[in-house]
Amino acid sequence: MDSILQLLDVMEDILDSSSAVPFTGKVMVDKDELLEIITDIRLKLPNEIKQSKWVIEERNKILIDAQKEAESIMKEADERIAKLVDENEITKRAYEQAEEIIEHAKENSKQMRLGAIDYADEILSLVENNIKQALEKIHKETSELENSLGQTINTIYENRQELKGNTQK
Known part of the structure; x- marks a missing residue:
């Protein structure tokens, strides 16, 4: 599995292909299988964070290079001035x-x-x-799963109570 989005697609496929619980509109799912996918998603999240750290590092490298170039241009200008005393x-x-x-060097440095900064901000x-979309999707899916399981438990409890009521008659 390559990404969080693919793992979420797998979860959707599992939910779509799960056996329906009669008369409830609910489905039965393999809890261990879904928990394994959720664990994989949690393991993948740090990779997304590492990518954002890489973007920040690249932005810093670009800023450092721009500063070095500006300093080089300024040094060149100083040397030129010294020759024309x-x-x-x-x-x-x-x-x-x-x-x-x-002034040109300062403007170039500022523009660079x-x-x-704009590039890094965009990335x-x-x-x-x-990450927000993945988190929202995970939350929605787990919330739906939790609701479904809760309703299934209630149905089972009601059925048990109904069975107990029939055996006492």
């Missing part, structure tokens, strides 16, 4: 160019950082939604 028109233009390069949002 002359007080004439060339020096003035050099300072202007250096400022433009620095924002892009990386994390997808992972979060998948």
